[in-house]
Amino acid sequence: MSDRTILVTGGGSGIGRGTALHFGGLGWRVVALDRDEAALAELASLLPAEACLTITADCGQEADVIAAFRQVDAWLGGAPLTCLVNNSGIADPACGPLEDLALADWQRWIDASLTAAFLCSRQALPLLRRAAPDQAGASIVNISSTRALQSEPDTYAYAAAKGGLDALTHAMAVSLGPQVRVNAVLPGWIETGPWQKATERKAPDHSAADREQHPAGRVGEVADIARAIEYLATAGFVTGQQLVVDGGMTRRMIYA
Template identity: 70%
Template sequence: MTAAVSTIVITGAGAGIGRGTALHFAAQGWRVVGLDRDGAALKELGAMLPRGQALTLRCDVGREAAVQRAFARIAAWAPDGIACLVNNAGIADPHSGPLEDLSLKAWQGWIDSSLTAAFLCSRAALPLLRRVAGASVVNVASTRALQSEPDTYAYAAAKGGLCALTHAMAVGLGPAVRVNAVLPGWIETGPWQRADRAHEADHRPIDEAQHPAGRVGTVQDIATTIAWLVSPEAGFVTGQQIVVDGGMTRRMIYAE
């Protein structure tokens, strides 16, 4: 598998980690398919990607029919198959409010946008993944699958489900397809939003000091981790949860 002829599909590609990952892989010579339900963000992404090397499709990846239509287009565009699927889509805001006020509809929104979407896209992508030797799936979860703060019930459940789905898929789809999860911590995505929402980072010294690595994470930190996971160098890595958080989840914090 060589990057120059490989195709990657990224969900939630319009902004944030998805946008940064799409641009990273395009710079490495990959053909990039970006899925997102935000048409304006997708249009911006398409203008950033090399012409003829990218396909952007508006798609709500939590809806079965939409995913089926999108992957029919992808199969026509990349008939030789895809080397990687990155299930990155999800509602970015983790806060749902008190449990007693959390409606089923709101709960389902978090679950569908992340966990259900990963299931639907992985199922649809599987025939294309199996056409490429060394293919892999990367699920973008969160350190909130491992630890929580108040009022983040649905988000935590969705990301925890992604981690469980990861090892189940690794066992069920191997050895043909490797499956791993990346668990980002605090990642600054402000500069990677669409133009009318983009903003520069404004971190306090205490924000940086919370991380043993000495800084808040960047989109590039996640994109390069994904790039390693899908590379031949990670060929013996599957079913794993790779935490990328600057060491924040390993730091003991005491009440003062």
């Protein structure tokens, strides 16, 4: 078992679940935070009990985050946190017409992703700073989105949250280095259906047109993002960067 530990927010399903299992497979210790207790229980059943900690928490709420990181600190027993993955967020980007968007609904998207990244990064810093400066040291990986770069109609709050996350990434990289590196992964279309809890799991169903939108010839998989996170977590000279993982979709001009 590695002495490295990764903490993944939104770890119960989707990209978060796949990332937790990927790093568990590499021998890392895994901490997962999520609002969904049932999803966390499923995740915990797939990892060695002595190397996994799951905590039910809303990462957009300060009190939840403070309490969760107290548990993480106690579980680590003085050992460092190697990597924080700020992955929590609202998966559905559609919020309806701008004139109908309530402030409370706007705030839900912002808090679930951008505020959560701020709160978790702030609480994680003392644990990350314990990491030895040799090899790659400690890092934060923010899970943004290609929707920070391009939009569909009526996705204002989601796009704003992810765009803010990209800006937060380079701001933290400049301020927290060299002890802590900070990077972002911008996923494109990633199929997360197989990575939901059992009651919500779905098999992929992609048309030829879906695949043809991607120069890589397919829709993205959760493993594509997990491997990108692994690279950033171990690439000691990479910080302040935005790594787009979208099969080339944002580079292709598509006409109606």
